[in-house]
Amino acid sequence: MNQPDYEFLRKLLREKSGLDLSSDKQYLVESRLLPLARKAGLPGIGELVQKLKDGNSSLIGQVVEAMTTNETFFFRDKVPFDHFREAIMPELLKARASRKSVRIWCAAGSTGQEPYSLAMCLKEMGAALSGWRVEIIATDLSQEVLEKSKAGLYSQFEVQRGLPIQLLVKYFKQVGELWQINSDLRAMVQHRRLNLLHDFSQLGTFDVIFCRNVLIYFDQETKINIFGRLAKSMEADGFLVLGAAETVVGLTDVFKPLAERRGLYRPSGAAPAKPPAFGTLQKMATMAGH
Incomplete structure (x- = not known):
């Protein structure tokens, strides 16, 4: 060339x-x-x-x-999903106890491994979310990958990357040589085609935004612009999750990092939060009952 x-x-x-x-x-x-x-x-x-x-x-x-079209796999990088289970959801269960609803946006949903990993995390919380309405919106620039995500069909190679065997057995069924995620998990995820360069205010307001491994491809000015618009699409006490190679530091002050949680950010106006202790599943069930 x-x-x-x-x-x-x-x-x-x-x-x-x-x-x-x-x-x-x-x-x-x-x-x-x-x-x-x-x-x-x-x-x-x-x-x-x-x-x-x-x-x-x-x-x-x-x-x-x-x-x-970027590479993705189930529970990619592990740490963001630990944050989701151990810090984000326990706090939201307390903060949203009166309205009993949580909205999550995967801003680069790709072929679905990230939104479905979150759906599995939520399913694993069991009774703690009983009576709650949880929305996961997965967006991507590519209609092709969104169609694959909607179908929830993955090859043996794809399910072997990052997906624990017990979750494969629990949440997937075999279809010929492929594996399909169960219909109740597919129903938890809504799909929309979206270019992050364009206005996304029509999506509404979110408690959690996963925007991982996409901003690294943008120039500095575009990143700053997107961070500003993400902040406007988030509840004041919400959470932003970025990829391991991404940060807001030195770019914008609309989000601040949580020192003890790599890759996790809060809107700058949010009150400082103490991360819950590890092993919070039992506590979460208690909180949901309050």
Whole structure:
């Protein structure tokens, strides 16, 4: 791929998705777009770029999807899900005891492993959530990955990555060579196509926002803008969960980190919270009864 073609693709991707590719990522672009070019019956990336310059809108959408579909797996990085079980939900059970409802947004839901991991965490809480309404909204730029998420069908390889065997047995059923997450868990997750660069205020207000491993691809100005809008979409005492390589520190003061919980943030106006002790399942059941 020649340099002008690469520069054209960089500019296109930044405008359409916020993806900020550095000048040394040509190998990544080639590995993702060459299969797409061949599928479209084109001999190479140069011809693909020419079609894009001609304004082929469906091809533009496919290029954006190919470049922004990120890897995901069940309980990825483990720590955010420990935070969810041990700090976030116990506090929300107390704070939302009167209204008995919690809204959670997975802002880069991809093929569903993250929202379904959260759904399994919630199911495991059992009686503590009896009588509660819990909404999980999963959004993504790619319609293709959202369709896969809705279906909840995963290969043997996908369920072996990060998913404990006891949860596989408990919450999935085998369909031929695939595994499908049970319908009651699928019903816990609503899917919406969404570009984080665009207005998302119509989604409403959330108690918890998981926005992991997506902001790393954006330039600084875009990140600051998205953090500002995330803060407006969150309850004053809500929680923001970022990926391991992401932070608000040095970018914005609308969120503050919880020193003892890596990757966990609160809106700056929120009262400081003490993280609950480990092994909180029993306590959670008690809190829900209050």
